[in-house]
Amino acid sequence: MLKELMKKKDASLPCEENTLSNYFAKDHPDEAKWADCVHCGMCLEACPTYLETGQEQHSPRGRVHLIKSVAEGKLNVNEAFADPVFQCLDCRACTTACPADVDVGGLIEEARGQVRQAMPLRGWKGAAGSFFLKRLFPHPNRMQTVSGLLKLYQQSGLQKVMRRSGAMKVMPDHLAGMEAIMPEMKASVQKTYKNVDLIPAKGAVKARVAMLTGCIMDVMFGDINESTIHVLTYNGNEVTLPKQQTCCGALHVHAGDRDTGRKLAKQNIEAFEDAGKVIVNAAGCGCALKEYPELFKDDPEWRDRAEKFAAKVEDVSKYLCDTGYVKPESRIHKSITYHDACHLAHGQGVRHEPRQMLQDIPGVEYKEMKNADTCCGSAGIYNLTNPEMAGAVLDRKMADVPEDVEMISMGNPGCMLQMAMGVQKYGRRSEIVHTIQLLDWAYQKDEQAAGKKG
């Protein structure tokens, strides 16, 4: 049966000269990427979906094998191919485990692009996808006014969870007070600094940096953006928030919509053209920005611009560790563990810096989490598209979270929502916080203390 499949190519697929067998010519997976894989299997135990299913096609090397099989004409871009390719969390743990550094994540994203070319999403899934990904996320003004996302947020029970895990207790008094009367949606920094071109540094100016405010981040976690700005300026950085910036496009690329991904990438590349550094506080966005060159393989001019842009992108924790930051003096008496966001640890190799920051805060009792760099199941919108697998992955994660910690810190909004669900599901009391918030709160306490003295 398969022999027939192997011989007969799907007539509906275009077969141009430069196509890789059963792939569309446009944007096909990069042969050089899978040529690195020698099928050794060292990735297996790193893969959350393999651990869950035990099935090869849901393992990194299995997926690479399938991607290669399409190029060899043994398989078509059909549902049997789409299933394993979309079950992948795109967590990149395999890339860390791989002895040959095979870019499985990149291959998966390219393969998803092929799936969406061959099988465009139709019906309600297509409509919902296009609503969120095309009409909402890329438009900051709509993000702020449209309540669609908020409703989803509330209906899914996430809001309750986040309220419960509210991190008010360690905040300086005035902020905690404000928090109590603040509506759930935090103030977007794009709104707050609408008429400000440059947010000044405190004290001597060390550098000027531009910040990606993100789409979801700025609407749901405006306070984290505010914390990031505060920590940056506190450490002598002038901060700009380029107005033309847009959604990073990570969710689009993950979903196989590479055309929209490219459109957004171009807009961001232009928006940050004058910036020396692009600082990001969301791991998923940072990773996507760094991978913009992947989107322009066939476009030398934009590839060049994308490479220059990518070189400027830095996660806020890495930037602060590289350029130095003031160690806070005020104490935050909390036991804290750290969860590695996949796109920070595996995607950008940032592991040590956030831990360093936490441990530099006096009073923090740091506890390392077992398997800290294992995916929590958030994976962009994976927890919405593949809730069952995401739930299973979350269960595994929660088993590794020390039960007695007061806070779980991380550097990615998607993980924060997912981990908050985990905390609620297991009746834990831990608060979910962004690493940069803790440093910010310590600084604010320092400022309060200095104010009282002065």
Add this chain to the structure above:
Amino acid sequence: MKRKKQNKVDPHIRSLTKIVGESEILYKPEDLISYDCDGFTVHKALPKAVVFPKNTEEVAALVQYCHMNHLPFLARGAGTGLSGGAIPLNEEIIISLVKMKQLLCVDYENRQAVVQPGYVNLKLTNSISDKGYYYAPDPSSQYVCTIGGNVAENAGGAHCLKYGVTTNHILGLEVVLPHGEVIEIGGEGAPDSPGYDLMGLLTGSEGTLGIVTKITVRILKSPQGKKTVLAYFDDVEEGSRAVSDIIAAGIVPAALEMMDKTAIEGVEAGTFPVGHPPDIEAFLLIEVDGIMAGLEEQIEQILEVCESWNVREVKVAKSEEERSRWWANRKTGFGAMGAISPDYLVQDGVIPRSRLPEVLKEIEKISRESGLRIANIFHAGDGNLHPLILFDSRVPGETEKALQAGTACLKACADVGGSITGEHGVGIEKKEEMRFIFTEEEIEAQLDIRDVFNPYDLLNQGKLFPKPSRCMDVKKIVKDTVAVQS
């Protein structure tokens, strides 16, 4: 994503589904592609189905069904084997044991643990290390390979020089025989049991005599101290002479590994580079362990030997972190070849240590003549060579060339009184080469043993032994290893 149900399902598939449940079987051709090979990628073929039993009873029921219906079948663990032991040659039913992955019990008092076959090798050490114990056999794939697979292949590893291979650490087995009967052998920690050593026979039988469903293994107290040294040589021959002399001096290092220039190029291009000097010809990775007192002395003795062979530089690991980095660099060596070559074929020859220099020269000659690069990573201490033949399967004819070069390497090992496999097994890959070390009668005698357990040859058919001239009508030698699907 749900797919449309096929109306015509093979009746065998229906029966197998009844045993394991609908979610635990794969049979659609597209779903089977990922099971067309294991870590040996030169030969690919599809199974009829893959089933995922959850316990011994299901394994036994599956085996009984296959036996009654004359369906060929085989067992598979993590599929990291390097000789093709888990590749279906006859549209087998693959019985995947990855869902039987429990650590059933640990008995510290009697220093033993019971695991299911799908339990991952390194997990055992990780689960008992806080109590100061570990499981000794440490194949390079230990991060992912299963102990069941280790038993089938009698897996070795870097530290087997001092501690022995898998068979030295197995105390008991629960086995499903090829007709579905479940037996238990061994179990108690007795040094010897009356009757034939069935456990010795089963261990390393490459899945041709039965399917192991429960394993009692020996666990060891972690050594009090470890010292690890990297010794860089400007000349491979001098490095190999040092290996011989270390052993001859009566030192038994826990591990004594060697890598040559091409291998070093691979690992340095991979994910776990150490920063080895780029211009050296070879390095030795030497580890001694045991009671703290005396380790220093052993290291000094080793260094003396290395110096007598003009070692360029010697480094002692300063921390556990540095030591793990060196080992990660070594243990991911095979996979790292992907960074410098699209495909590789690893051989697994064994030679007397004293013959290392001449065999390495011979391998170099094979490389020159075939025009293929060959990297050498090996357990130098026990003379177990792993020539890695680098090739590109997309270039017509290169796969065949690589296979021929592999055979030539094994011939070179056999010619100096060595063997064709040290730890990877024979599988599909080396069955013809069995003739280098066994006569027709010796092969025949072993097939007679197989027939006692596996009379209809339904279990892992076509592995381990060459297609013999056992009946006149099957006299054609099928060169199926060369019949690469393209």
